[in-house]
Amino acid sequence: MVHKGVETMAEDLKEDRITKISDEFVEFLRDAGYLEIGACIQCGNCTASCPSGRRTALRTREIMREAILGQEDVLKDKELWLCTTCYTCFERCPRNIPTTDIIIFLRNLAVQRGYILENHLNLCKIFYQYGHGVPINDEKWNELRESYGVSRIPPTVHAHPEAVKECQDLIESVGFDKKIKIGNYEEKKEEEKK
Ligand code: SF4
Ligand code: SF4
Incomplete structure (x- = not known):
């Protein structure tokens, strides 16, 4: 494949691709400088x-192929959520393509469209409620921390419970609290059938 600039890609996408995400995708590439x-x-x-x-x-x-072609279905791809963001693919790509960042971007776009796996959705809800993705809810972890010579309670919302409200304000300021209420893939599919 010939190395194309973003503008050329945008033209190609407009010409022969059935796509709803190409504009956003091209914009992302342009903003990120990822040609x-x-x-x-x-x-x-x-x-x-x-x-x-x-x-x-x-x-x-x-x-990557679906994304380059701007295919909307990539956002419904549950496999998108199986990436651990380890960046190995990026390190080994002979063309230096920011694969992991692209996956993260696609996930963000998927959530905006209402596609998220239930486990990830639950994590978001927990974060909204407690200001922590994985709250420490067992005294044994505090004891373990102490045994390593660090503070029993981590200097996060656990030590500053008043900061939970700040986290919630931040989440609400970008409207993510509404996204949390969207439901998971299965609920989204039911919604689409109506
Ligand atoms: S960052 Fe790349 S290599 Fe690592 S899990 Fe995600 S897709 Fe796979
Ligand atoms: S390693 Fe890079 S060039 Fe090869 S398929 Fe993956 S993204 Fe494309």
């Missing part, structure tokens, strides 16, 4: 080096 995605040669190094893909259906190369 390289057009240079993807579909070599599959990303898939081959993906530790998650060895055990799951995640195929990074396919996600």
Whole structure:
């Protein structure tokens, strides 16, 4: 594939792709300065080096392909959420394509469209409620911290409970609290059937 600039890619996308995300995607590339995605040669190094893909259906190369083509369906792809963001694919990509950042971007876009796995959704809800993705709810962890010579209670919302409200204000300021109420994939699918 010839290395194309973002503007050329945008033209291609407008010409022959059925897409609803291309404008946002191209905008992302432009803003991030990532012109390289057009240079993807579909070599599959990303898939081959993906530790998650060895055990799951995640195929990074396919996600890159769908993204480059601006295919809306990539946002409904549950495999998008199986990436651990380890960045191995990025390190091994011969074209230096920011694969992991692209996956993160696609997830953000997927959530905006109402697609998120239940476990991730629950984590978001917990974060909203407690100001921590994984709250410390067992005294044994405090004891473990102490045994390592650090403060029993971490200097987070655990030590500053008043900061939970600040976290919630921040989440609400960008409207993410409404996204948390959107439901998961299954609920979204039911909604689409109506
Ligand atoms: S390793 Fe890079 S060039 Fe190869 S398929 Fe993946 S993103 Fe494309
Ligand atoms: S960043 Fe994600 S897609 Fe890339 S190798 Fe790691 S788990 Fe796989």
